[in-house]
Amino acid sequence: MKKNDEAIVNARAKAPAKVLEDVWVDFVENELDATFQEDLSLLLVNSQADKQQVETITKLRDLIKGSDDVCLPEDGRIYEALHDRIMAATANMEPGTAVREEDVNTVRFMSRFTRKRAAVGASSLMGIAVALFAWFGANQQIQQMSTQVAAVQLEQPNEAAILAESAASGDSINDEVLGVAGEDEFFADAASQKIAALSDQDYAAFVADLRN
Protein backbone atom coordinates (compact mmCIF):
# COMPACT_ATOMS: atom_id res chain seq x y z
CA MET A 1 0.00 0.00 0.00
CA LYS A 2 2.83 2.32 0.85
CA LYS A 3 4.38 1.57 -2.52
CA ASN A 4 1.08 2.55 -4.16
CA ASP A 5 1.03 5.77 -2.18
CA GLU A 6 4.48 6.65 -3.40
CA ALA A 7 3.53 5.86 -6.98
CA ILE A 8 0.51 8.15 -6.77
CA VAL A 9 2.53 10.92 -5.15
CA ASN A 10 5.10 10.62 -7.91
CA ALA A 11 2.40 10.63 -10.56
CA ARG A 12 0.85 13.67 -8.89
CA ALA A 13 4.14 15.55 -9.02
CA LYS A 14 4.43 14.90 -12.73
CA ALA A 15 0.80 15.45 -13.74
CA PRO A 16 -0.49 18.94 -14.62
CA ALA A 17 -3.11 20.43 -12.26
CA LYS A 18 -5.94 20.17 -14.79
CA VAL A 19 -5.59 16.42 -15.12
CA LEU A 20 -5.61 16.05 -11.37
CA GLU A 21 -8.77 18.09 -11.05
CA ASP A 22 -10.41 15.89 -13.68
CA VAL A 23 -9.30 12.80 -11.80
CA TRP A 24 -10.82 14.11 -8.60
CA VAL A 25 -14.10 14.84 -10.36
CA ASP A 26 -14.11 11.25 -11.61
CA PHE A 27 -13.26 10.14 -8.09
CA VAL A 28 -16.24 12.01 -6.65
CA GLU A 29 -18.46 10.58 -9.39
CA ASN A 30 -17.16 7.08 -8.65
CA GLU A 31 -16.09 6.74 -12.26
CA LEU A 32 -12.63 5.29 -11.69
CA ASP A 33 -11.85 1.62 -11.51
CA ALA A 34 -12.08 0.15 -8.02
CA THR A 35 -8.33 -0.22 -7.43
CA PHE A 36 -7.51 3.33 -8.48
CA GLN A 37 -10.45 4.64 -6.45
CA GLU A 38 -9.07 2.85 -3.40
CA ASP A 39 -5.54 4.14 -4.01
CA LEU A 40 -6.78 7.69 -4.25
CA SER A 41 -8.75 7.27 -1.03
CA LEU A 42 -5.50 6.39 0.68
CA LEU A 43 -3.81 9.41 -0.82
CA LEU A 44 -6.54 11.62 0.61
CA VAL A 45 -5.67 10.54 4.14
CA ASN A 46 -2.20 11.99 3.79
CA SER A 47 -2.75 14.95 1.50
CA GLN A 48 -4.63 17.92 2.93
CA ALA A 49 -4.61 19.77 -0.43
CA ASP A 50 -6.19 16.85 -2.28
CA LYS A 51 -8.70 16.34 0.50
CA GLN A 52 -9.65 20.01 0.22
CA GLN A 53 -10.11 19.66 -3.54
CA VAL A 54 -12.37 16.63 -3.19
CA GLU A 55 -14.40 18.38 -0.49
CA THR A 56 -14.85 21.42 -2.72
CA ILE A 57 -16.07 19.32 -5.64
CA THR A 58 -18.41 17.34 -3.38
CA LYS A 59 -19.86 20.49 -1.77
CA LEU A 60 -20.33 22.18 -5.11
CA ARG A 61 -22.16 19.13 -6.39
CA ASP A 62 -24.37 19.08 -3.30
CA LEU A 63 -25.07 22.80 -3.61
CA ILE A 64 -26.26 22.33 -7.17
CA LYS A 65 -28.31 19.30 -6.24
CA GLY A 66 -29.75 21.16 -3.25
CA SER A 67 -30.74 24.11 -5.39
CA ASP A 68 -33.13 21.96 -7.41
CA ASP A 69 -36.35 23.94 -7.56
CA VAL A 70 -38.33 21.85 -10.01
CA CYS A 71 -41.52 20.78 -8.30
CA LEU A 72 -43.59 18.24 -10.13
CA PRO A 73 -47.32 18.83 -9.79
CA GLU A 74 -48.81 16.47 -7.25
CA ASP A 75 -52.30 16.54 -8.66
CA GLY A 76 -52.78 13.18 -10.38
CA ARG A 77 -55.40 14.65 -12.72
CA ILE A 78 -52.68 16.60 -14.53
CA TYR A 79 -50.95 13.34 -15.48
CA GLU A 80 -54.23 11.69 -16.43
CA ALA A 81 -55.05 14.63 -18.70
CA LEU A 82 -51.56 14.55 -20.22
CA HIS A 83 -51.82 10.80 -20.77
CA ASP A 84 -55.24 11.17 -22.41
CA ARG A 85 -53.98 13.95 -24.68
CA ILE A 86 -51.06 11.80 -25.83
CA MET A 87 -53.31 8.78 -26.43
CA ALA A 88 -55.84 10.90 -28.33
CA ALA A 89 -53.09 12.45 -30.49
CA THR A 90 -51.76 9.02 -31.45
CA ALA A 91 -55.19 7.36 -31.82
CA ASN A 92 -55.27 7.61 -35.60
CA MET A 93 -51.60 7.00 -36.14
CA GLU A 94 -49.76 3.83 -36.98
CA PRO A 95 -46.81 3.12 -34.66
CA GLY A 96 -43.39 3.20 -36.26
CA THR A 97 -44.23 4.82 -39.57
CA ALA A 98 -41.40 7.32 -39.53
CA VAL A 99 -38.84 7.17 -42.28
CA ARG A 100 -35.33 6.47 -41.17
CA GLU A 101 -33.13 9.57 -41.13
CA GLU A 102 -30.44 7.79 -43.15
CA ASP A 103 -33.03 6.88 -45.78
CA VAL A 104 -34.20 10.47 -45.95
CA ASN A 105 -30.60 11.56 -46.31
CA THR A 106 -30.00 8.99 -49.05
CA VAL A 107 -33.06 10.18 -50.96
CA ARG A 108 -31.94 13.78 -50.47
CA PHE A 109 -28.44 12.91 -51.65
CA MET A 110 -29.72 11.04 -54.70
CA SER A 111 -32.08 13.83 -55.71
CA ARG A 112 -29.34 16.38 -55.11
CA PHE A 113 -26.95 14.20 -57.12
CA THR A 114 -29.47 13.89 -59.97
CA ARG A 115 -30.15 17.61 -59.89
CA LYS A 116 -26.44 18.28 -59.86
CA ARG A 117 -25.87 15.94 -62.81
CA ALA A 118 -28.67 17.60 -64.76
CA ALA A 119 -27.22 21.01 -63.98
CA VAL A 120 -23.74 19.90 -65.05
CA GLY A 121 -25.16 18.39 -68.27
CA ALA A 122 -27.12 21.52 -69.12
CA SER A 123 -24.17 23.78 -68.47
CA SER A 124 -21.92 21.53 -70.60
CA LEU A 125 -24.39 21.70 -73.49
CA MET A 126 -24.59 25.46 -73.09
CA GLY A 127 -20.81 25.66 -73.14
CA ILE A 128 -20.57 23.58 -76.31
CA ALA A 129 -23.28 25.70 -77.98
CA VAL A 130 -21.49 28.93 -77.05
CA ALA A 131 -18.17 27.55 -78.32
CA LEU A 132 -19.72 26.48 -81.63
CA PHE A 133 -21.46 29.84 -82.01
CA ALA A 134 -18.19 31.66 -81.33
CA TRP A 135 -16.34 29.43 -83.80
CA PHE A 136 -18.91 30.07 -86.56
CA GLY A 137 -18.88 33.77 -85.80
CA ALA A 138 -15.08 33.99 -85.92
CA ASN A 139 -14.95 31.95 -89.10
CA GLN A 140 -17.47 34.21 -90.78
CA GLN A 141 -15.56 37.30 -89.68
CA ILE A 142 -12.29 35.92 -91.06
CA GLN A 143 -14.00 35.16 -94.37
CA GLN A 144 -15.46 38.68 -94.50
CA MET A 145 -12.08 40.25 -93.77
CA SER A 146 -10.30 38.24 -96.46
CA THR A 147 -13.01 39.20 -98.98
CA GLN A 148 -12.59 42.87 -98.08
CA VAL A 149 -8.80 42.68 -98.39
CA ALA A 150 -9.11 41.03 -101.76
CA ALA A 151 -11.51 43.75 -102.89
CA VAL A 152 -9.14 46.49 -101.71
CA GLN A 153 -6.22 44.80 -103.45
CA LEU A 154 -8.23 44.69 -106.64
CA GLU A 155 -9.20 48.35 -106.37
CA GLN A 156 -5.63 49.67 -105.64
CA PRO A 157 -3.02 49.44 -108.46
CA ASN A 158 0.41 48.48 -107.21
CA GLU A 159 3.19 50.98 -106.47
CA ALA A 160 5.54 49.86 -109.24
CA ALA A 161 2.84 50.41 -111.87
CA ILE A 162 2.21 53.96 -110.60
CA LEU A 163 5.93 54.87 -110.67
CA ALA A 164 6.32 53.46 -114.15
CA GLU A 165 3.28 55.34 -115.33
CA SER A 166 4.43 58.69 -113.85
CA ALA A 167 7.99 58.22 -115.21
CA ALA A 168 6.55 57.61 -118.64
CA SER A 169 4.24 60.61 -118.47
CA GLY A 170 6.93 62.94 -117.00
CA ASP A 171 4.57 64.14 -114.19
CA SER A 172 5.72 64.64 -110.64
CA ILE A 173 5.64 61.49 -108.55
CA ASN A 174 2.46 61.03 -106.63
CA ASP A 175 2.95 62.00 -103.00
CA GLU A 176 0.53 59.33 -101.91
CA VAL A 177 2.84 56.68 -103.30
CA LEU A 178 6.26 58.04 -102.25
CA GLY A 179 5.30 59.70 -99.01
CA VAL A 180 5.89 63.36 -97.96
CA ALA A 181 8.62 64.77 -95.72
CA GLY A 182 7.47 67.19 -93.03
CA GLU A 183 8.31 70.94 -93.05
CA ASP A 184 10.83 70.67 -90.21
CA GLU A 185 12.56 67.80 -91.97
CA PHE A 186 12.79 69.87 -95.15
CA PHE A 187 14.44 72.87 -93.42
CA ALA A 188 16.80 70.65 -91.45
CA ASP A 189 17.99 69.05 -94.67
CA ALA A 190 18.50 72.47 -96.26
CA ALA A 191 20.44 73.78 -93.24
CA SER A 192 22.71 70.74 -93.12
CA GLN A 193 23.47 71.06 -96.84
CA LYS A 194 24.28 74.78 -96.38
CA ILE A 195 26.56 74.17 -93.37
CA ALA A 196 28.40 71.45 -95.26
CA ALA A 197 29.12 73.94 -98.04
CA LEU A 198 30.65 76.57 -95.68
CA SER A 199 34.41 77.27 -95.67
CA ASP A 200 36.31 76.71 -92.40
CA GLN A 201 36.45 80.45 -91.73
CA ASP A 202 32.73 80.98 -92.35
CA TYR A 203 31.89 77.90 -90.24
CA ALA A 204 33.93 79.29 -87.28
CA ALA A 205 32.16 82.65 -87.60
CA PHE A 206 28.77 80.87 -87.75
CA VAL A 207 29.54 78.88 -84.59
CA ALA A 208 30.73 82.05 -82.82
CA ASP A 209 27.46 83.77 -83.78
CA LEU A 210 25.49 80.86 -82.34
CA ARG A 211 27.47 81.06 -79.08
CA ASN A 212 26.84 84.79 -78.74
Next chain:
Amino acid sequence: MKSDLELVEDVKNGDRKAFSELVIRHQRPLLRLTMRFLKDQMLAEDVVQESFIKAYEKLNLFEGRSSFKSWLFQIAVNTAKNRLRSMPLEQVNIDDVHLGVDPGAESQMVRGDISKLLHKEVDLLPERQRIALTLRIFEDLSFKEIAEIMGCPYDTAKANYRHGLMRLKERLEALQGDTDWNDFETFLPVEGRRMATEADQ
Protein backbone atom coordinates in the same frame (compact mmCIF):
# COMPACT_ATOMS: atom_id res chain seq x y z
CA MET B 1 -44.63 -6.49 -14.88
CA LYS B 2 -43.39 -6.20 -18.44
CA SER B 3 -40.12 -4.46 -19.26
CA ASP B 4 -39.97 -1.39 -21.48
CA LEU B 5 -38.55 -3.43 -24.35
CA GLU B 6 -41.41 -5.95 -24.14
CA LEU B 7 -43.93 -3.13 -24.11
CA VAL B 8 -42.27 -1.55 -27.14
CA GLU B 9 -42.56 -4.84 -29.01
CA ASP B 10 -46.25 -5.02 -28.07
CA VAL B 11 -46.81 -1.48 -29.33
CA LYS B 12 -45.11 -2.36 -32.60
CA ASN B 13 -47.59 -5.23 -32.90
CA GLY B 14 -50.47 -2.79 -32.51
CA ASP B 15 -51.13 -3.01 -28.79
CA ARG B 16 -52.36 0.45 -27.74
CA LYS B 17 -52.56 -0.52 -24.07
CA ALA B 18 -48.82 -1.19 -24.06
CA PHE B 19 -48.21 2.36 -25.30
CA SER B 20 -50.53 3.70 -22.61
CA GLU B 21 -48.45 1.80 -20.05
CA LEU B 22 -45.24 3.34 -21.42
CA VAL B 23 -46.76 6.82 -21.19
CA ILE B 24 -47.85 6.28 -17.59
CA ARG B 25 -44.43 4.90 -16.70
CA HIS B 26 -42.35 7.72 -18.21
CA GLN B 27 -44.45 10.87 -18.26
CA ARG B 28 -43.43 12.10 -14.80
CA PRO B 29 -39.64 11.85 -15.24
CA LEU B 30 -40.03 13.30 -18.71
CA LEU B 31 -42.08 16.22 -17.39
CA ARG B 32 -39.49 16.88 -14.67
CA LEU B 33 -36.69 16.84 -17.24
CA THR B 34 -38.43 19.19 -19.65
CA MET B 35 -39.42 21.53 -16.82
CA ARG B 36 -35.71 21.91 -16.00
CA PHE B 37 -35.02 23.21 -19.48
CA LEU B 38 -38.18 25.20 -20.13
CA LYS B 39 -39.01 26.49 -16.60
CA ASP B 40 -42.69 26.43 -17.45
CA GLN B 41 -45.11 23.62 -16.72
CA MET B 42 -47.46 24.22 -19.65
CA LEU B 43 -44.62 24.38 -22.14
CA ALA B 44 -43.06 21.30 -20.57
CA GLU B 45 -46.34 19.38 -20.89
CA ASP B 46 -46.50 20.31 -24.58
CA VAL B 47 -42.96 19.07 -25.10
CA VAL B 48 -43.74 15.81 -23.26
CA GLN B 49 -46.77 15.28 -25.47
CA GLU B 50 -44.76 16.05 -28.61
CA SER B 51 -41.98 13.73 -27.48
CA PHE B 52 -44.35 10.80 -26.95
CA ILE B 53 -45.96 11.40 -30.34
CA LYS B 54 -42.53 11.45 -32.01
CA ALA B 55 -41.55 8.29 -30.12
CA TYR B 56 -44.74 6.58 -31.31
CA GLU B 57 -44.04 7.59 -34.89
CA LYS B 58 -40.38 6.56 -34.75
CA LEU B 59 -40.86 3.33 -32.84
CA ASN B 60 -39.64 1.31 -35.82
CA LEU B 61 -36.33 3.16 -35.57
CA PHE B 62 -35.80 2.14 -31.93
CA GLU B 63 -33.47 -0.85 -32.09
CA GLY B 64 -33.08 -1.45 -28.38
CA ARG B 65 -29.36 -0.70 -28.36
CA SER B 66 -29.98 1.82 -25.58
CA SER B 67 -32.75 1.74 -22.99
CA PHE B 68 -36.19 3.01 -24.03
CA LYS B 69 -35.92 5.65 -21.30
CA SER B 70 -32.64 7.03 -22.73
CA TRP B 71 -34.11 7.05 -26.22
CA LEU B 72 -37.23 8.85 -25.01
CA PHE B 73 -35.15 11.34 -23.02
CA GLN B 74 -33.05 12.01 -26.13
CA ILE B 75 -36.20 12.88 -28.09
CA ALA B 76 -37.44 15.08 -25.23
CA VAL B 77 -34.12 16.93 -24.85
CA ASN B 78 -33.96 17.64 -28.58
CA THR B 79 -37.60 18.75 -28.66
CA ALA B 80 -37.04 21.04 -25.65
CA LYS B 81 -33.90 22.47 -27.29
CA ASN B 82 -35.82 23.21 -30.48
CA ARG B 83 -38.63 24.79 -28.47
CA LEU B 84 -36.14 26.98 -26.59
CA ARG B 85 -34.55 28.10 -29.85
CA SER B 86 -37.90 29.09 -31.29
CA MET B 87 -38.78 31.16 -28.22
CA PRO B 88 -38.05 34.90 -28.35
CA LEU B 89 -35.16 36.05 -26.17
CA GLU B 90 -36.08 37.46 -22.79
CA GLN B 91 -35.70 41.22 -22.73
CA VAL B 92 -34.68 43.20 -19.67
CA ASN B 93 -35.79 46.76 -19.17
CA ILE B 94 -32.72 48.90 -18.48
CA ASP B 95 -34.64 50.83 -15.80
CA ASP B 96 -35.10 47.61 -13.85
CA VAL B 97 -31.36 47.01 -13.59
CA HIS B 98 -29.96 48.16 -10.22
CA LEU B 99 -26.25 48.64 -9.93
CA GLY B 100 -24.66 47.61 -6.63
CA VAL B 101 -22.94 50.40 -4.69
CA ASP B 102 -21.88 48.63 -1.54
CA PRO B 103 -18.80 46.48 -2.20
CA GLY B 104 -20.17 43.81 0.14
CA ALA B 105 -23.54 43.73 -1.57
CA GLU B 106 -22.52 41.13 -4.10
CA SER B 107 -21.17 38.84 -1.43
CA GLN B 108 -24.36 39.20 0.62
CA MET B 109 -26.43 38.52 -2.45
CA VAL B 110 -24.49 35.31 -3.05
CA ARG B 111 -24.96 34.22 0.54
CA GLY B 112 -28.61 35.10 0.60
CA ASP B 113 -29.64 33.73 -2.74
CA ILE B 114 -27.20 30.95 -3.53
CA SER B 115 -29.82 28.73 -5.14
CA LYS B 116 -30.97 31.40 -7.56
CA LEU B 117 -27.39 32.28 -8.37
CA LEU B 118 -26.51 28.66 -9.03
CA HIS B 119 -29.51 28.28 -11.29
CA LYS B 120 -28.52 31.37 -13.19
CA GLU B 121 -24.97 30.11 -13.56
CA VAL B 122 -26.16 26.67 -14.70
CA ASP B 123 -28.37 28.37 -17.30
CA LEU B 124 -25.37 30.36 -18.54
CA LEU B 125 -23.33 27.22 -19.22
CA PRO B 126 -22.84 26.17 -22.84
CA GLU B 127 -25.75 23.99 -23.96
CA ARG B 128 -23.98 20.61 -23.95
CA GLN B 129 -22.32 21.24 -20.57
CA ARG B 130 -25.67 22.30 -19.12
CA ILE B 131 -27.43 19.19 -20.42
CA ALA B 132 -24.69 16.86 -19.13
CA LEU B 133 -24.69 18.56 -15.72
CA THR B 134 -28.48 18.56 -15.44
CA LEU B 135 -28.82 14.91 -16.40
CA ARG B 136 -26.05 13.84 -14.05
CA ILE B 137 -26.78 15.88 -10.95
CA PHE B 138 -30.54 16.37 -11.07
CA GLU B 139 -31.61 13.23 -12.90
CA ASP B 140 -28.93 10.93 -11.41
CA LEU B 141 -28.26 9.32 -14.78
CA SER B 142 -25.09 7.38 -15.54
CA PHE B 143 -22.62 8.78 -18.06
CA LYS B 144 -23.53 5.93 -20.40
CA GLU B 145 -27.17 7.08 -20.36
CA ILE B 146 -26.12 10.72 -20.70
CA ALA B 147 -23.98 9.83 -23.73
CA GLU B 148 -26.94 8.00 -25.29
CA ILE B 149 -29.27 10.94 -24.68
CA MET B 150 -26.78 13.49 -25.97
CA GLY B 151 -25.85 11.29 -28.90
CA CYS B 152 -22.13 11.55 -28.20
CA PRO B 153 -19.31 9.24 -27.02
CA TYR B 154 -19.08 8.34 -23.33
CA ASP B 155 -15.89 10.36 -22.77
CA THR B 156 -17.40 13.43 -24.40
CA ALA B 157 -20.40 13.29 -22.08
CA LYS B 158 -18.04 13.04 -19.10
CA ALA B 159 -15.84 15.87 -20.36
CA ASN B 160 -18.89 18.10 -20.84
CA TYR B 161 -19.99 17.39 -17.29
CA ARG B 162 -16.51 18.06 -15.87
CA HIS B 163 -16.10 21.32 -17.76
CA GLY B 164 -19.53 22.48 -16.64
CA LEU B 165 -18.83 21.66 -13.00
CA MET B 166 -15.40 23.33 -13.06
CA ARG B 167 -16.80 26.41 -14.72
CA LEU B 168 -19.41 26.72 -11.96
CA LYS B 169 -16.68 26.29 -9.36
CA GLU B 170 -14.64 29.07 -10.93
CA ARG B 171 -17.67 31.37 -11.12
CA LEU B 172 -18.60 30.79 -7.47
CA GLU B 173 -15.03 31.29 -6.33
CA ALA B 174 -14.81 34.51 -8.32
CA LEU B 175 -17.99 35.80 -6.69
CA GLN B 176 -17.12 34.62 -3.22
CA GLY B 177 -13.48 35.66 -3.14
CA ASP B 178 -11.55 33.78 -0.50
CA THR B 179 -14.58 32.52 1.39
CA ASP B 180 -14.30 28.99 2.73
CA TRP B 181 -16.42 26.47 0.86
CA ASN B 182 -17.66 25.17 4.20
CA ASP B 183 -19.61 28.43 4.59
CA PHE B 184 -21.90 27.31 1.80
CA GLU B 185 -23.11 24.36 3.81
CA THR B 186 -25.48 26.50 5.84
CA PHE B 187 -27.27 27.46 2.62
CA LEU B 188 -27.89 23.88 1.65
CA PRO B 189 -31.39 22.60 2.16
CA VAL B 190 -31.72 19.78 4.70
CA GLU B 191 -31.50 17.14 1.96
CA GLY B 192 -28.35 18.72 0.56
CA ARG B 193 -26.78 18.99 4.00
CA ARG B 194 -27.52 15.34 4.63
CA MET B 195 -25.85 14.40 1.37
CA ALA B 196 -22.85 16.58 2.13
CA THR B 197 -22.43 14.86 5.51
CA GLU B 198 -22.70 11.46 3.88
CA ALA B 199 -20.12 12.45 1.32
CA ASP B 200 -17.78 13.63 4.05
CA GLN B 201 -18.19 10.34 5.85
